Amino acid sequence: MKHYLAIMTLSVAMLLSAAPSYANQSLLNQTTQAKAAEQKANKQREGEFAATEAKLKRELKALQAKRTQLNKEIETLSDTFQSNEQTLADKEKQLTLATGSLGEIFGVVRQAAKDVQMEQQRSVVSIGLESDLALVSGIIDAKSIPAKDELYGLWRAYARQIQVSSQATRVTIPYVNQAGEISQKQVLRMGAFALADENGYLAWDAAKQMATSYSVQPEHPLLSSMDISSGTPMIAVDATRGALLEQLANNPTLLQRIEQGGIVGKIIIGLLLIGLLIGLYRALVLISIKSKISKQLKHTDNPTSNNPLGRVILVHQEDKSPTIEALELRLLEAVMDEQENLEKGISTVKLLAAIAPMLGLLGTVTGMIDTFQTITQFGNADPRIMAGGISMALITTVLGLIAAMPLLLVHNMLSSLSEGIRNIIEKQGVGLVAQRAEQAQQRKLAQPDAQGASQEVRA
Incomplete structure (x- = not known):
């Protein structure tokens, strides 16, 4: 067993020592092949570069030749352009000389x-x-x-x-x-x-x-x-x-001007109409009274109660006062009563004549306030924005003056009529007092003569 292990170990060691040599040999072969392939590719690329270089040199020569030709053409065209400019200037001078005053x-x-x-x-x-x-x-x-x-x-x-x-x-x-x-x-x-x-x-x-x-x-x-055949008529x-x-079209009518006066202008117009109606009514009454007084003056012995003079004469006839002073006071009282009736409405007309211009002034102030408020809000760049307030300010003043003038004339007319009637009544009243005084004086003078005559008869 031990021999077997030693043999195995030796085999493995031999294999391990032989493996690097095989690997190095394979790597060397690959490197040699790659170098040969690279040299072949480089030679091919060098050939391509040489062909491209030759082609570019040919194109460069062609472009240089074309540039030389274009430069020559440019010089020729420049000379032609200058020549044409000179010719055009000469032609323009000739045209100017030829046209002369035709340009003017x-x-x-x-x-x-x-x-x-x-x-x-x-x-x-x-x-x-x-x-x-x-x-x-x-x-x-x-x-x-x-x-x-x-x-x-x-x-x-x-x-x-x-x-x-x-x-x-x-x-x-x-x-x-x-x-x-x-x-x-x-x-x-x-x-x-x-x-x-x-x-x-x-x-x-x-x-x-x-x-x-x-x-x-x-x-x-x-x-x-x-x-238009017989002649042009009178036209504008x-x-x-x-x-x-x-x-x-921009000129306002009378109604439009009154409308511009606002509520104050309408009040002034209303006061004017009221004053004129009162004046007309009182004028008709006073004229009628004056006519009746004129008729009564022709028949003072037959007084009637339908006129002031007749009523004053009736007071004189009905008076039983023992003295002239009492009669005078009674007649003065009657004249004052008649004067009060004659002056009815006259003070109202005078009051309306005084109020009308004051209302016009009120409208003027109101319109100016409105104008200043408009200026505060919108500025004064456009005058038409302020036209409403200014129109009201001016129209109300005009309306107040227009209303005051006829009312003053009516007041003066009514005062004259009333004063004339009052003078007639006073004159007749004074005449009646004078007549009573003369009658009393005659009675006083007659009484002594009557007493002396009776004494003589008794003697």
Whole structure:
């Protein structure tokens, strides 16, 4: 057993000593084969590199030859370009010398064409002259000197514009009504100033080639139904070609101005109406009283109670006072009662006349407060934002003054009527007192004479 183990150990040792030699031999063979393959690949790559290098050198020579040729062509073209530039400069000098003043004429013609175009766009003379508009536009947009036909065409456009501006003719144009419907309508064209239909002036839109009606017409508008054959009637013509007619719509009416006054303005108008009604009523009453007094003056012996003078005379007739002073006081009392009746409503009218301008001042202050509040919120960049408060401030002041003036006139008229009637009554009352005093004096004088006569009879 021991021999067997020794033999096995020796065999293993021999195998282990032989294994490295086999491995080294195999590695050496592999390395030799790899080196041979690499040398073969390197030779092949060197051959490819040499072929590529030769090809690139041939291409380089070709490009260098082409570059030389292009440089020669560039030099040739540069010489040609310079020669052409010099030729072009010479030609431009020759053109300038040849045209002479034609360049200035072109500028003048273009400016004249622009003037004609502007006039045609602003006025109604362009209606029916579409060919002239196209001709003028072509002259303005042209880059060269206009031809003879274009110059003659511009001259004819001038002549037709002048001719149309001096005539009143009827033309058919597209018309847009308030509902937005477009229709063809025959209207009257008054020169270059206005268009008119049966309702008044029309606004002409040259860009859209359509007409619309103005919202507000002047007092004497132009009408298409007018007979222009026998002569032009008296009409209002807007020399600004529609600018003033458009501003008519911005002018507020009387009701709109009153509406701008706000609640204060309406109160002032109410006070004015109340004062006028009171004044009218009292004026009718006083005139009626004065008429009755005039009739009573003709019949003082037959007084009636339907007028102040008759009532004062009745007081005199019914008075049984023993003294003149008592009668005078009774008549003064009667006159004061009548005066109180005569002055009814006059103080109210005076009060309303005094309150009206004060309310106008109140509206002014209120409107200015509103204006300042608007300025605080939105600034003062746009005046239209402040227009409401300023309108109220001014309108209420005007309304207050307008209300105060007629009320003062009514108060003065009523005071005059009342004062005249009162003077008549007082004058008649003084006359009655004087009459009673004369009668008393006559009785006093008659009593001594009667006593002396009776004494003589007794003697």
